[in-house]
Amino acid sequence: MSDIAAEQVREELSNWLDENWDPDLTVHDWWIRLAADAWAHPALPEAAGGRGYGSAQMSAFNATMADAGVLGPPMGLGYMLAAPTIAMHGTQEQVDRLVAPILDGSVGWCQLFSEPGAGSDLAGLQARAVRDGDEWIVTGQKVWTSGGQVADKGMLIARTDPDQPKHQGITYFAIDIDQAGIEVRPLREMTGEALFNEVFL
Ligand SMILES: Cc1cc2nc3c(=O)[nH]c(=O)nc-3n(C[C@H](O)[C@H](O)[C@H](O)COP(=O)(O)OP(=O)(O)OC[C@H]3O[C@@H](n4cnc5c(N)ncnc54)[C@H](O)[C@@H]3O)c2cc1C
Structure with a gap:
């Protein structure tokens, strides 16, 4: 699990949003961008496209996204249930094949x-x-x-x-x-x- 401080999460994400948030992107293109830089589901382990964040770091992530007024990640049952389950119990091949399309919103x-x-x-x-x-x-x-x-x-x-x-x-x-x-x-x-x-x- 990541040991990054919550304050550092805020700073890194704010800087990233300054450079990457673009309200003219399509929703899917925005989700692809979030996933590509491991901001789509930071609670997942790094090997599954996340950052290994715990609850304090996720609170900082959610608050920073909300404060910036940007669109969040894709959500849904794949995001909430399938991705964490496969990340924890699946093989790396299953994680690569099944979790990545959840994080960029292409598969529900x-x-x-x-x-x-x-x-x-x-x-x-x-x-x-x-x-x-x-x-x-x-x-x-x-x-x-x-x-x-x-x-x-x-x-x-x-x-x-x-x-x-x-x-x-x-x-x-x-x-x-x-x-x-x-x-x-x-x-x-x-x-x-x-x-x-x-x-x-
Ligand atoms: C908004 C919503 C979305 C859902 N989406 C999905 C979904 O996408 N996929 C999916 O698979 N399911 C989904 N469900 C189903 C949900 O998981 C079921 O409601 C759940 O499985 C309960 O089953 P049941 O309705 O047969 O109730 P039961 O299990 O028959 O329970 C009926 C009542 O008996 C009580 N009860 C049951 N067993 C005991 C016990 N041993 N002792 C005391 N009391 C007991 C329960 O608390 C409840 O009050 C969803 C439910 C809701 C409300």
């Missing part, structure tokens, strides 16, 4: 955890994944999938070893949403909007 993710019969007690999940040569065959249903209708990728958890106790034998997959065999159905709310989805695998 959804979370495929909850199921009709597995919510708070997620260890009750029924989705199965069975290895078939180089592929995994996944069957199951997910629910409450925020933003599933616009996501490129999903963080899916599925049971891969049913002989293990129920809190084990579960694997985390990074899957493409746009592929044969995955159907995303919107859940229409009383507001008329459909933010959540059911996803059939």
Whole structure:
């Protein structure tokens, strides 16, 4: 973890913003610029495109961005959930392939955890994944999938070893949403909007 002082974070970032913030850039070009200089997700380790910042340094980062009135990083479930998880548990190849496109906002993710019969007690999940040569065959249903209708990728958890106790034998997959065999159905709310989805695998 970085031991840089919060005051130094403020100074470095302010100087960088003076040189790089340009309100005429497209949002995506701004995110590419943030990611290229490791300002998109400074809490991630350096090997994942971050700076290894802890909470005090992140407070300084967030305050400096807000004070400058500049657009922040891409956010979303990929940014908040997938990137830190893959940075911590993935191989370097997985980090390079999966985290970088999250940080520059080019790939959006959804979370495929909850199921009709597995919510708070997620260890009750029924989705199965069975290895078939180089592929995994996944069957199951997910629910409450925020933003599933616009996501490129999903963080899916599925049971891969049913002989293990129920809190084990579960694997985390990074899957493409746009592929044969995955159907995303919107859940229409009383507001008329459909933010959540059911996803059939
Ligand atoms: C805004 C929002 C966005 C969400 N987005 C996603 C998403 O993108 N992807 C995703 O996978 N899920 C998502 N969820 C689903 C969320 O994670 C579920 O609400 C959660 O899994 C709870 O499941 P459930 O609704 O089946 O409730 P249950 O687990 O059935 O719980 C119902 C009630 O019972 C209580 N309860 C449950 N177990 C116990 C226990 N053992 N002891 C005492 N009380 C208990 C709970 O506290 C709750 O009050 C989202 C939820 C919300 C609100």
